[in-house]
Amino acid sequence: MSNGQPRVAVIGTGGTISSVGRNSLDIMRYADNGKIYEVDELLNAFPETLAQADVVPVRLRAMPSTAIGPAEWLEINTKIHELVEDDPSLAGIVITHGTATLEETAYFMNLSVQVEIPVVLVGAQRPASGLSTDAGMNLVNAIRVAKDPASRGRGALAVLNDEIHCARDVTKTATQRLQTFKSPDFGLLGHADFDKIAYYRMPERRRMPDTEFDVLGLTELPRVDISMTYAGADGTIINALVAGGAKGIVVGAMAPGYTTPAEFEALCAAAENGVAIVQSTRAGSGRVGDVPSRRAPGAALADNLPPQKARVLLMLALTKTNNPAELQRIFDEY
Numbered sequence: 001m002s003n004g005q006p007r008v009a010v011i012g013t014g015g016t017i018s019s020v021g022r023n024s025l026d027i028m029r030y031a032d033n034g035k036i037y038e039v040d041e042l043l044n045a046f047p048e049t050l051a052q053a054d055v056v057p058v059r060l061r062a063m064p065s066t067a068i069g070p071a072e073w074l075e076i077n078t079k080i081h082e083l084v085e086d087d088p089s090l091a092g093i094v095i096t097h098g099t100a101t102l103e104e105t106a107y108f109m110n111l112s113v114q115v116e117i118p119v120v121l122v123g124a125q126r127p128a129s130g131l132s133t134d135a136g137m138n139l140v141n142a143i144r145v146a147k148d149p150a151s152r153g154r155g156a157l158a159v160l161n162d163e164i165h166c167a168r169d170v171t172k173t174a175t176q177r178l179q180t181f182k183s184p185d186f187g188l189l190g191h192a193d194f195d196k197i198a199y200y201r202m203p204e205r206r207r208m209p210d211t212e213f214d215v216l217g218l219t220e221l222p223r224v225d226i227s228m229t230y231a232g233a234d235g236t237i238i239n240a241l242v243a244g245g246a247k248g249i250v251v252g253a254m255a256p257g258y259t260t261p262a263e264f265e266a267l268c269a270a271a272e273n274g275v276a277i278v279q280s281t282r283a284g285s286g287r288v289g290d291v292p293s294r295r296a297p298g299a300a301l302a303d304n305l306p307p308q309k310a311r312v313l314l315m316l317a318l319t320k321t322n323n324p325a326e327l328q329r330i331f332d333e334y
Contacts, residue, residue, distance in 0.1 A: 164199070169185065
């Protein structure tokens with residue numbers, strides 16, 4: 001504690017929330033300006049953030065989230081553990097992040113972080129320099145959520161547009177709207193209101209810090225790719241992914257979980273060659289239907305995880321096992 005305020009570390013990775021456009025109305029092509037605040041510069045641009053806690057800025061990256069992937073996930077995970085080990089007084093951790101891949105990074109942290117304090121991801125739809133930007137208020141709210149004791153035990157969280165979402169459930173649903181982040185099947189966890197942080201439910205599925213995936217020390221994850229099913233898909237993409245060295249393939253199948261006949265043949269061949277197959281759907285919500293005759297031998301069902309989330313879980317699962325029954329157990333639990 002410092003001056004009576006809980007300590008909150010804010011790790012900066014860049015993204016729209018940290019971006020600076022050419023003028024206040026540049027809310028679309030700001031990336032062309034090539035300027036992204038480091039996290040301490042972002043906090044200073046919105047000094048209200050510094051009044052919410054004893055804020056500790058941590059520079060990590062200043063990049064668009066389209067450039068963030070498994071290597072950066074492992075780096076962020078390591079940084080979180082280092083911060084908590086070095087400063088046991090931390091009440092919470094915020095990660096500033098671009099919205100393009102925020103949900104994937106959030107879910108990875110939800111599955112892999114082994115610390116007790118809240119981990120909150122935050123982004124913005126409009127750059128920090130934009131007229132009516134959501135960057136400042138989202139960051140204020142993320143810090144408030146991170147320091148709130150009620151945030152503990154809910155897994156990694158995403159805070160945008162005054163809403164608190166579970167990392168497992170949240171997804172970006174619109175390209176430009178401020179209310180883009182939603183949890184389609186089960187809704188948000190609570191609100192970051194002006195007078196209090198208000199929670200209304202707890203997630204059910206396994207989540208940080210009580211998971212089986214300890215990735216500290218890893219420098220890479222097993223390669224997992226995604227194939228999206230479409231009318232007339234002939235298996236060419238599946239075969240190319242196998243040839244490219246995929247250890248696992250997630251299929252964004254037609255709802256409720258069907259692929260084309262030719263794609264099905266390619267998936268069966270991939271499974272016979274030891275590639276882990278997980279069937280998700282392209283529908284955006286709902287569980288995958290369990291129809292054994294329509295899935296490759298040993299293929300796991302992704303429950304209601306969209307393809308991009310199912311990929312994250314399969315990458316982590318493959319660090320532990322490639323046994324089909326165990327993979328299905330993992331997808332059932334997480």
